[in-house]
Amino acid sequence: MLLEVRDLDVRYGAVHAVRGVSLAVEQGEIVALLGPNGAGKSSILNACLGLAPRSGGSVTFNGAPISRLPTEIIVRRGLTLTPEGRRVFPHLTVMENLKIGAAANAKLRRETAGRVEEMLALFPALTDRRTQLAGTLSGGEQQMLAIARSLMSAPQALLLDEPSLGLAPNIVDQIFDLIAELKRRGVTILLVEQNVELSLAIADRGYLLASGRIALAGTTAELKSTGRLERAYLGIA
Amino acid sequence: MIRFRTVSILATAAAVASMGPTAASAQDVLKIGFAGALTGYLAPYDQPTQQGLELAIDEINKAGGIDGKIKIELTTRDVRSETAQSAVVAQELVDMGINVMIAPCDVDPAVAVGQIAQAANIPTIAPCASTPTLPGIAGPFTFANYTADNLQGTVLADFALEQGYKNALILISRDTPYTEKLPLYFKQVFEAKGGQVPATLEFKMGQQDFSAEVTRIKELNPAPDVIMTAAYEPDFPAFIKQLRSSGINTPVLGSDGIDSPTTLALGEIAEGVVFTNAGFPSEGGPLAKFNAAFTAHFGEEPTSVYPATAYDVIKSIEAAVKATGGNLDGQALRDAIDNLENVPVATGTLTYKGRERVPLRVVALNRIVAGEKTHVADVTPKAADVPAP
Amino acid sequence: MDLFLQQVVNALSLGGTYALLALGLAVVFSVLGLINFAHGELMTLTGYAIFFALAAGLPYPVALVLGVLVATASAVVMERVAFRPLRNSNATVMLLSSFAVAAMLHVLFQNLISARPKAIPAPQFLMRNVEVLGLQIGAVQLVSIAVTAISLLGLTLFLRRSTLGIATRAAASDFNITRLMGINANLVISTAFAISGLLAGIAALLWLFQRGSVDPLMGFLPVLKAFIAAVLGGLGSLSGAVVGGLLLGFIEVGLRAYLPDGMQAYREAIGLTIVIAVLFFYPSGLVPRREAVR
Ligand SMILES: Nc1ncnc2c1ncn2[C@@H]1O[C@H](COP(=O)(O)OP(=O)(O)OP(=O)(O)O)[C@@H](O)[C@H]1O
């Protein structure tokens, strides 16, 4: 297992957002994490990166426990997150956003120029906007930039939190094409999405989260066939 | 004003709380309390004051005490340069049964301390507050010690007229009575004797930047013959630097606030500045002797005159205790201080008799020459020339 | 006219010093959300470092450089000792901690060094008068303006060109996401403090050239002015700090130069009223800190 979450608990004061969740992602897989609003999906991803308060359970990456490490060290080990809502640095230019994505260590910093070109090839929409402030990009462009920025650190595994949120259908398609392309390039992906159909179309396996617990888990084929997915969604939402 | 009211409420409480214990009891220890600012903005004055008190008391005790029998015991408490804290500390000292109180170096806290002590019939001496109205405000048990502002203003005005200056500019700050009133006393005497003061400039203490004021001085027509100010550090060095560097060479008169190493370190900028202070250590004179004793005791030279003036306070108290024949009763001590005449002290002599608790003492005129303080004259102004406080 | 231009130069020189100080406050605030009220004590530390360096016989320029370095290092140490342990508590606790640091340093200076000011001579060439375009300008003022301009330029280059500079700006807008870039949070915060210390040290030099001495309370007033300037410009906004500093310089010099004599006593009050009026029309300052545009 590349990434393994065991018995994870996340609490925000009185709110018990994640209750004993265990999940695993294998090298080279795309795993979808589905569930209604407020189910605790973002909390799980954030807890993996040390950005949400973990009150119990453990996270291992490449066999090593990472749940007590500070965020920046986890990132340097090859696990990163493209957060919900994009969170690009609005007052930095596109170039600066990309550059800072490769600031984690000296080796990456040396390779910055080459990696920037690679990203611009992967996201041609950003090419002409290099000197533009990120805050002035369109929503879709910002999402591309956010993913590109994450990729600048050459992660082994990428956690993607709702990359299609608020985007027009054709842009959503582009994003999903890109995720498929990343898989081809060997990046392992844990994908949080509201778009169940498209997610199951590209994922190898999936988990359904409800009220902070795993309600359902299996291969995409299993999840699609049973019809339990719809019921589980409806039962809660 | 509100401050005064709170103080008098406290003072009343103090009177109620401390009935009795100060009545003269046969003892061979004179207890002196110093409500001093060991920290805060007054610390530059009260810390050296503490040294002067220590030195004087040490000398007297080593010689067996006052009249060879009454030892002095000093208790110092930090008032943190705050008026409210001064009142609290004064009350603590009164409760400890002190015989004489020594107040902090500025008017407001000194008044607070004086009023608390007065409620317990304990005389207070303010070692370095120079505002001549202080004893009047605080009440009949409070005495000034330091060269008063109106004395300095008078001596400076006489000096300016002697030099033939007719047209003076004064630079004042309303932030303290010292920086405001001293130049105004100067103006009063200067004008009464035929000089003119057409321009008054104001500054804010600590403003640092005097460029706007200097540019305005350049504009003045006619240009002033002399500039007089009671500004001190850091304002005085900043002012005179900016004045001189803009090419204005008008003579500058200052007061004892600039009697400090910083002024001397200004180099040629400060050349020729004349200022008053509490005394000049002329060779063989009492102040030179005091400075030598200070250096022997503390291992460093005094950097200000405040140790000397604090020493003066103890000498006045010693003289008063001698005068009462060892009676340490508050009222007796108060009356004795009020009648002191020509007490030999570190800075010359001190006379309280007939002075409404603001002593008459010598004012020294100094001139800065080549980074050194040189003596111009010792002046005791005519009592009639000195403006009423 | 000449005198007017001279007053403009006066305002630029004073405002520039305020700008450097306000910028120091703003850099830290932008990253940590903390107003470091011990900022002024960094200036005082510069003063004492120079005093002791000169007393130890070091050459004057070396003493100045040392003074600035001491402020820079002290700022970094201050963060480690007084703010890092409190980073997870709220901003008010850190603010109180900054007051405590300032108060403790005051007492230490007063008791370990001296409550009396220590003289710091300024080089004699700074006491001259230089003629520029027919204006008589004090050398200190020219140096002030030049040093301010160079410092601002240097800081801008650092923030735009270097990775650490970009990271500092990034941290100012989204601290967690900056860490998500694999950037050491402590390094960024230390950098922000180092910058603020450097600026305080440079401002201290200009301040010391004018006042000629250092005393324990030297830093109190400037940090107050810097705070006003920073609020005027927009708290946490770097360009705002510069604009606020310069504007405060112009307000102060303008009032001192042109308020009639009878009203000079009220000029501090009038100055603050102008500041409040500006804030009434621009509640988040003249150049507010830009919020995320999402
Ligand atoms: N910082 C926080 N403080 C308090 N409660 C929080 C915090 N973050 C999340 N929560 C709560 O935790 C629960 C789970 O939130 P989370 O963001 O993980 O859900 P989600 O599954 O990502 O939802 P969505 O699909 O809407 O993004 C919610 O009830 C939310 O209100």
Ligand SMILES: [Mg+2]
């Ligand atoms: Mg979410």
